[in-house]
Amino acid sequence: MKFGPWQKRSIPLAWLLLSRQPLRLLVALAGISFAGILMFMQLGFRDGLFDASVTVHRLFDADLVLMSPRSMSSISMSGFPRRRLVQAMAHEDVVGTTPVNWNFLLWRNPETLTTRSILALGFEPSAPLFQDPELEVKAQALTNPGRVLFDELSRNEFGPIPKWFKEGRIVETELAGKRVRVAGLVRLGPSFGADGNLLTSRETFLDLLPSTPPGSIEIGLIRLRPGSDPEKIINSLRASLPSDVKVFTRQGFIDFEKNYWRTSTSIGFIFSLGAAMGFVVGCVIVYQILYSDVSDHLPEYATLLAMGYRLKTLLGVVAREGIFLALMGYVPAYLVGQALYALVRSSTKLPVVMDPSRAMLVFVLILFMCMSSALLAMRRLVDADPAEIF
Amino acid sequence: MSHWFGKGITRKQILHTISLEIAPGEVVLLTGPSGCGKTTLLTLIGALRKVQTGNLWVFGNKVHGSSRKLRQQLRRNIGMIFQGHNLLRCLTAEQNVQMGADLLPGLSYRSRRDKAREWLHEVGLRDQSSQLPQDLSGGQKQRVAIARALAAQPKLLLADEPTAALDSVTGREVVYLLKRLALEQSCSVLMVTHDPRILDVADRVVKMEDGRLLPPFG
Numbered sequence: 001m002k003f004g005p006w007q008k009r010s011i012p013l014a015w016l017l018l019s020r021q022p023l024r025l026l027v028a029l030a031g032i033s034f035a036g037i038l039m040f041m042q043l044g045f046r047d048g049l050f051d052a053s054v055t056v057h058r059l060f061d062a063d064l065v066l067m068s069p070r071s072m073s074s075i076s077m078s079g080f081p082r083r084r085l086v087q088a089m090a091h092e093d094v095v096g097t098t099p100v101n102w103n104f105l106l107w108r109n110p111e112t113l114t115t116r117s118i119l120a121l122g123f124e125p126s127a128p129l130f131q132d133p134e135l136e137v138k139a140q141a142l143t144n145p146g147r148v149l150f151d152e153l154s155r156n157e158f159g160p161i162p163k164w165f166k167e168g169r170i171v172e173t174e175l176a177g178k179r180v181r182v183a184g185l186v187r188l189g190p191s192f193g194a195d196g197n198l199l200t201s202r203e204t205f206l207d208l209l210p211s212t213p214p215g216s217i218e219i220g221l222i223r224l225r226p227g228s229d230p231e232k233i234i235n236s237l238r239a240s241l242p243s244d245v246k247v248f249t250r251q252g253f254i255d256f257e258k259n260y261w262r263t264s265t266s267i268g269f270i271f272s273l274g275a276a277m278g279f280v281v282g283c284v285i286v287y288q289i290l291y292s293d294v295s296d297h298l299p300e301y302a303t304l305l306a307m308g309y310r311l312k313t314l315l316g317v318v319a320r321e322g323i324f325l326a327l328m329g330y331v332p333a334y335l336v337g338q339a340l341y342a343l344v345r346s347s348t349k350l351p352v353v354m355d356p357s358r359a360m361l362v363f364v365l366i367l368f369m370c371m372s373s374a375l376l377a378m379r380r381l382v383d384a385d386p387a388e389i390f
Numbered sequence: 391m392s393h394w395f396g397k398g399i400t401r402k403q404i405l406h407t408i409s410l411e412i413a414p415g416e417v418v419l420l421t422g423p424s425g426c427g428k429t430t431l432l433t434l435i436g437a438l439r440k441v442q443t444g445n446l447w448v449f450g451n452k453v454h455g456s457s458r459k460l461r462q463q464l465r466r467n468i469g470m471i472f473q474g475h476n477l478l479r480c481l482t483a484e485q486n487v488q489m490g491a492d493l494l495p496g497l498s499y500r501s502r503r504d505k506a507r508e509w510l511h512e513v514g515l516r517d518q519s520s521q522l523p524q525d526l527s528g529g530q531k532q533r534v535a536i537a538r539a540l541a542a543q544p545k546l547l548l549a550d551e552p553t554a555a556l557d558s559v560t561g562r563e564v565v566y567l568l569k570r571l572a573l574e575q576s577c578s579v580l581m582v583t584h585d586p587r588i589l590d591v592a593d594r595v596v597k598m599e600d601g602r603l604l605p606p607f608g
């Protein structure tokens with residue numbers, strides 16, 4: 001007679017060993033979940049931080065970007081002559097350029113009257129800045145001097161600007177010591193370097209920051225004829241432009257910023273180390289639990305060997321305990337991770353999301369953690385000598 | 391068959407040229423003073439130890455010089471009952487018995503479970519089937535152990551002082567139950583005991599002293 005695997009099953013020993021000791025199981029699961037949550041948070045912060053560093057960078061309507069070689073990151077931008085953009089325009093495949101001023105200014109919260117540094121971008125309201133087509137309409141309001149478009153995703157510390165504006169109130173406050181009026185709302189999102197953003201015309205920008213040399217800009221956006229090869233144009237621009245300016249592709253511009261946070265700071269290292277600590281703590285806990293579980297049941301394992309069960313079967317029981325622990329520990333870690341991500345998003349507005357590859361990575365780490373601990377605990381099983389039980 | 395423990399100068403001979411044969415369906419009792427080597431002999435016959443010198447056949451299989459794997463397979467046909475009950479604490483009485491039945495090849499889960507229930511019924515523990523060992527009395531636990539050993543349909547049952555942890559009345563009951571059920575299965579029994587009150591269950595009583603079998607009386 002042939003039986004399916006369901007009829008071939010035997011007593012679920014691994015499951016019963018775990019579930020009939022609820023306290024030990026609970027401790028094990030708490031430990032694994034804790035390790036998983038720690039890994040989720042650390043890796044989430046790390047990735048979210050790198051992603052958040054380029055929230056604004058991603059929005060620009062540009063194929064190539066010019067930047068000063070002295071600019072190291074979005075929080076330390078240096079200027080270069082605006083003329084370079086005009087020179088680039090001479091290239092036959094360049095169809096449009098936008099000069100952009102980029103600096104941090106002090107914004108006064110109109111409710112609490114405290115000040116806070118906000119990222120201000122200055123551009124010609126008639127020139128395209130972002131890929132979002134809506135901006136073109138909103139930008140017309142910037143032609144009047146002293147007007148700004150406020151990023152409604154900015155952190156709450158800048159004041160209830162979006163709420164007041166939507167209520168139809170006239171929102172005026174002080175920016176870099178001068179009076180400005182909010183002429184509209186945009187949706188950009190805070191980045192790691194900037195808690196909030198606003199857009200204004202270059203004219204207003206220079207008025208707010210008179211120390212900026214008039215012909216100087218921080219980034220230059222270049223748009224190419226559709227179908228042209230950006231790599232080729234980059235090379236010819238690099239050859240023709242002086243060395244006081246660097247040329248990036250759109251992706252290179254984004255990577256440059258991410259790379260700053262990754263290499264010039266120890267953020268990546270710190271968060272990876274945090275995740276590794278979670279992993280190690282989890283390993284120790286699971287190993288402790290499985291090892292003491294095997295030790296406690298050693299006479300019973302020896303009895304099973306004496307009854308004619310194979311050592312392989314018993315190793316399988318320990319391995320299955322490891323798998324059960326991994327599965328049962330991962331689910332709460334995943335759920336709590338989701339909840340904490342939502343909390344982080346709402347309180348810091350950092351784009352920390354449960355992306356599938358990270359969910360997979362943490363699962364694999366937890367599985368590896370449980371299985372390697374089970375493997376170590378199995379060594380104890382070899383001590384089970386059926387001759388010693390009489 | 392002979393057996394030594396230890397190495398070098400501390401090496402000590404425990405069994406001296408033992409010669410013993412057990413017929414199918416026979417109940418043999420092994421008695422003797424403490425430390426004379428009864429348990430050692432039992433573990434050798436039960437294929438739990440390597441045979442050092444001499445020859446040992448179990449059901450016509452050579453045990454001396456056999457591999458670990460063959461000994462493991464032989465053990466499936468040998469039921470063992472220990473001084474302590476050695477039940478799995480995390481399993482119910484019925485599940486413990488099924489651990490024995492699970493060794494039978496080619497049976498579905500359901501039929502193995504039914505077998506476990508039958509055996510539990512046979513040893514008179516039908517109502518305790520879902521209790522954990524910690525909730526059973528000593529005699530009940532030993533009866534579960536008997537059911538577990540028999541559920542694997544052994545051809546030989548080895549028991550090492552199965553009554554040691556029980557009072558004399560319960561001990562007698564358990565031993566008689568063991569004998570009756572073993573005989574129904576035509577299973578041989580080799581039982582070590584110090585208890586003179588149960589000698590009458592045996593077909594044959596073998597006495598042992600200092601690692602040697604004493605010649606039978608009469």
Ligand SMILES: Nc1ncnc2c1ncn2[C@@H]1O[C@H](COP(=O)(O)OP(=O)(O)OP(=O)(O)O)[C@@H](O)[C@H]1O
Binds near residue numbers: 425
């Ligand atoms: N693993 C071992 N290593 C060394 N010596 C051992 C070992 N096991 C048993 N012995 C020795 O072998 C001798 C026989 O032991 P065994 O357990 O067979 O005696 P026994 O007849 O079963 O005694 P009891 O009636 O007390 O159970 C004893 O002297 C004991 O000290």
Ligand SMILES: [Mg+2]
Binds near residue numbers: 390428429430550
């Ligand atoms: Mg003994």
